[in-house]
Amino acid sequence: MVWTIAGDNFGTFGDHDYCRGALHVAFTAPRGKPGHVRTTVTSHGFTGNGPGWQRNPKCRVTLVITQITPTSFYKKTYVPVSFGKKPGQRVSRILDTGSGPAVIGVAGYAYGTGGNQAQSYGVESRMWVP
Numbered sequence: 592m593v594w595t596i597a598g599d600n601f602g603t604f605g606d607h608d609y610c611r612g613a614l615h616v617a618f619t620a621p622r623g624k625p626g627h628v629r630t631t632v633t634s635h636g637f638t639g640n641g642p643g644w645q646r647n648p649k650c651r652v653t654l655v656i657t658q659i660t661p662t663s664f665y666k667k668t669y670v671p672v673s674f675g676k677k678p679g680q681r682v683s684r685i686l687d688t689g690s691g692p693a694v695i696g697v698a699g700y701a702y703g704t705g706g707n708q709a710q711s712y713g714v715e716s717r718m719w720v721p
Contacts, residue, residue, distance in 0.1 A: 603699030603711035605650030612637030636678040662689030
């Protein structure tokens, strides 16, 4: 069971030529893996402006997945991604959360800065992990 307070979509921007887009976040329990959560981020498609975007229509962003769980009180996972114009591109990570209550968030951060410059509010969900 997953409770998401402000929805499961968020917008972010990337590393060049005003590239920007929206992402959908989903959390599932992988079958046969108790104590784990699969986090899947799906692009709604990205766009940009200028000649740089025409030459390279890929928008790079660092996704930071935060988790607060009984086994890892506060943990961050950094996932560098690159999304293009086409909707439906996906990135998934399986998190070792342990069984029980969990709070997991995903947000976009500036690419290449070590995940210290937030670029979006992101999504945060509360769940019970089997």
